[in-house]
Amino acid sequence: MTTQETIVSNLADVPRSNGGGVETFVLNVGPQHPATHGVLRVKMTMDGEYVLRAEPVCGYIHRMHEKMGENRTYAQFLPNTSRIDYLSAMTYTHAWAGVVERAAKIQPPPRAEYVRVITSELNRISSHLVWWGAFLLDLGGFTPLLYAFDDREMILDLLERITGARLTYCYYRIGGLYNDVDEEFIEGTRKFVHHMRPRLKMYRELVTENIIFRKRLIDIGPISQEMCRKYGATGPVIRGSGIPYDVRKAEPYSAYPEFDFEIPHFREGDSMARYLVRMEEMAQSLRIIEQALDKLPSGPVMAEKVPRVLKLPAGDYCYAVEAARGRFMVRIVSDNKEIAYRAKLRTPCLSNLSLFEEASQGMLLPDALALMGSLDLVIPDIDR
Amino acid sequence: MRNAVKEVVSGFYSLIVGMRVTIGQFFKPIVTVQYPHETLKIAPRFRGHIELVLDPATGKPKCFACKLCERACPSDCITVEGAKLEGAKKRSVTAYHLDFTKCSLCGSCVEACRDGAIRFSRDYNLAGWSKEDFIMDLFKRLELEAQAASPEKVDGRAVPGLIAAQDAAHQDKTKTDLK
Ligand code: SF4
Numbered sequence: 001m002t003t004q005e006t007i008v009s010n011l012a013d014v015p016r017s018n019g020g021g022v023e024t025f026v027l028n029v030g031p032q033h034p035a036t037h038g039v040l041r042v043k044m045t046m047d048g049e050y051v052l053r054a055e056p057v058c059g060y061i062h063r064m065h066e067k068m069g070e071n072r073t074y075a076q077f078l079p080n081t082s083r084i085d086y087l088s089a090m091t092y093t094h095a096w097a098g099v100v101e102r103a104a105k106i107q108p109p110p111r112a113e114y115v116r117v118i119t120s121e122l123n124r125i126s127s128h129l130v131w132w133g134a135f136l137l138d139l140g141g142f143t144p145l146l147y148a149f150d151d152r153e154m155i156l157d158l159l160e161r162i163t164g165a166r167l168t169y170c171y172y173r174i175g176g177l178y179n180d181v182d183e184e185f186i187e188g189t190r191k192f193v194h195h196m197r198p199r200l201k202m203y204r205e206l207v208t209e210n211i212i213f214r215k216r217l218i219d220i221g222p223i224s225q226e227m228c229r230k231y232g233a234t235g236p237v238i239r240g241s242g243i244p245y246d247v248r249k250a251e252p253y254s255a256y257p258e259f260d261f262e263i264p265h266f267r268e269g270d271s272m273a274r275y276l277v278r279m280e281e282m283a284q285s286l287r288i289i290e291q292a293l294d295k296l297p298s299g300p301v302m303a304e305k306v307p308r309v310l311k312l313p314a315g316d317y318c319y320a321v322e323a324a325r326g327r328f329m330v331r332i333v334s335d336n337k338e339i340a341y342r343a344k345l346r347t348p349c350l351s352n353l354s355l356f357e358e359a360s361q362g363m364l365l366p367d368a369l370a371l372m373g374s375l376d377l378v379i380p381d382i383d384r
Numbered sequence: 385m386r387n388a389v390k391e392v393v394s395g396f397y398s399l400i401v402g403m404r405v406t407i408g409q410f411f412k413p414i415v416t417v418q419y420p421h422e423t424l425k426i427a428p429r430f431r432g433h434i435e436l437v438l439d440p441a442t443g444k445p446k447c448f449a450c451k452l453c454e455r456a457c458p459s460d461c462i463t464v465e466g467a468k469l470e471g472a473k474k475r476s477v478t479a480y481h482l483d484f485t486k487c488s489l490c491g492s493c494v495e496a497c498r499d500g501a502i503r504f505s506r507d508y509n510l511a512g513w514s515k516e517d518f519i520m521d522l523f524k525r526l527e528l529e530a531q532a533a534s535p536e537k538v539d540g541r542a543v544p545g546l547i548a549a550q551d552a553a554h555q556d557k558t559k560t561d562l563k
C-alpha cells in the first residue's frame with residue numbers, strides 16, 4: 001500500500017460521484033494481493049473509502065503464449081493450453097485441439113467427444129469450486145474454502161486417474177484423447193455426481209442463504225447489459241446480467257448438441273446474480289455429465305490417420321469453447337506449414353476485467369473487491 | 385416495520401441453518417491425510433519425470449537413440465546420444481540427458497517413443513539444493529539403479545534381479561495401468 005500526496009494519474013476526467021473530501025490518494029491493490037488471486041495490480045485512486053478510479057495494470061505474468069504458438073508445431077503447443085487458464089485446462093486444450101481438427105478435417109471418434117464433454121464439465125465444476133472458496137475467502141469467510149476443496153479433491157483424483165496430472169492435464173490430443181477412460185473412472189464419476197448434488201444444497205444452506213453474505217452482495221457492483229456488450233464480457237458475467245449467451249448453445253461444438261441442459265441467467269446484474277449463475281451452472285454440469293455417462297459410446301478414442309507431421313492447409317480458422325470464465329477462442333492463420341503463422345488466443349478474463357474500471361467507479365473499496373471477486377479473474381489468463 | 389422484523393427473523397434463521405451444517409461436520413469422517421506419516425497411492429498414470437526402460441532380453445536400455453523424443457519435446461529438455469556398438473544391429477544409447485528444470489511433464493516424449501523405451505518414473509520427492517540437481521543423466525541413473533540392485537554386475541549383461549528391481553519401482557503401475 002502506498003499513499004501519495006500528489007496524484008500521478010489524470011484526475012480531470014474522474015467523476016466525483018461521491019463528493020466530500022478534496023484529498024485523494026492512490027492505493028495499490030496487488031500485484032500481490034490475496035483478493036486478486038495472482039499478480040494483477042489495480043491502481044486505485046481513492047477518495048477516502050470510495051473508489052474514484054480503478055485502473056488495472058496487467059502484464060506481470062505475461063508468458064508470450066501466442067508467440068509460443070507461432071514457433072512450435074501444433075501438437076507441441078498442447079501443453080501450453082493447460083497453462084493459460086490453469087483452472088480450466090481441459091476446455092482450453094479442447095479449443096486448441098478443436099481448431100486444428102477443424103482445419104485439418106480430422107473427426108475425433110464419438111467416444112472421444114463424449115469423454116471430452118465429461119472431463120470438461122468436471123473441470124468446470126472444479127473451477128467454480130475454487131472460485132467459490134476463494135471468493136468467500138475474499139469476503140471474509142474461511143470455512144467454505146475447505147468444503148470446496150474437499151469436493152474439488154474428488155474431481156482432481158478422478159482426473160488424475162485418467163490423465164496423470166492434477167491441474168495441467170493436457171489430456172486431449174489432436175484427433176482424440178491421450179488415453180481411454182476406464183470403468184473405475186466412470187463409476188467414480190457417477191459416485192461424484194451423487195455426492196455433489198446434496199453438497200450443492202448444503203452450499204446453499206451454508207452460504208447462499210446466509211443473511212450476512214446476501215447483504216454483502218445484493219445490489220453490489222451492478223453491470224448492465226450494455227456494459228457487457230461494450231467490453232465483450234462473456235461467461236457468468238454476461239449471464240449474470242440477463243443475457244443467456246453460452247458458446248455451448250450459441251455455437252454448439254463437440255458433443256454438446258446431444259445433451260439437454262439449460263443456460264442459467266439472472267437479470268439483476270449484481271454480484272449476487274453472478275454468484276447464482278455459477279452455483280446453478282454446477283448443477284447443470286452435473287446434469288450433462290450424467291447424460292454423457294449414460295450415453296457413452298464405445299469405440300476408439302483416437303481418430304485414424306492423424307498425420308505425424310501435421311500441416312494445416314493455408315487459411316484462417318477459429319474455434320470457440322465455453323470455458324469456466326467465458327468464451328475462449330483460438331484463431332489460427334496458417335500458411336501451409338507445420339507451424340502456425342499466427343495464433344491468436346481470445347481469453348475471457350481480459351474482457352471481463354476491462355469493465356472493472358467503469359463498473360467500480362464510486363464504490364466502497366470492500367464492495368469493489370467483492371465485485372472483482374465476482375468476476376472470477378484468473379490472472380495468467382489475462383496476461384497469457 | 386413488519387418487513388424489518390421479518391428480515392431479522394429470517395436472517396437469524398439463515399444463520400442457524402448455517403450453524404447446523406457446520407456442527408454436522410463434527411460427526412463426519414476426517415478427510416485430511418497426515419502427509420509425511422501417511423501417503424496416498426500414486427495414480428496409475430502419474431506423470432513423473434521420464435526414465436529409461438530396460439530391455440529384459442539384453443539387460444540394456446531399450447532406447448536406440450532415434451531421437452524422436454528429442455524432437456517431440458516442446459521445451460528442448462532431452463539430449464540423446466547414441467553410437468553403433470560393434471556387432472549390434474541397432475544403435476544404442478550412450479547418453480541421455482534430461483533437463484528437468486524445463487520439463488513441463490507433458491508426456492510428448494513418452495508418446496513419441498514408439499518402442500516404449502522411456503516411461504514416467506514414480507519419483508515425486510524431488511527437492512534439491514541447486515539447479516544442477518535437476519539436470520539428470522538418465523543413462524547413469526539407470527546404471528546406478530542397476531548397481532544398487534545387483535552389485536556383482538559389471539559388464540551390462542542381463543541380470544534378472546535388476547529388471548525385477550526396476551519393475552518393482554513400477555509395481556503398482558504395471559498392476560493397475562489402464563492401458
Ligand atoms: S515430458 Fe514433455 S517437456 Fe518433459 S521431457 Fe518429455 S516432452 Fe519434454
Ligand code: SF4
Binds near residue numbers: 450453464497498
Ligand atoms: S527414448 Fe525412444 S524416442 Fe527417444 S531416442 Fe530412445 S528410442 Fe528414440
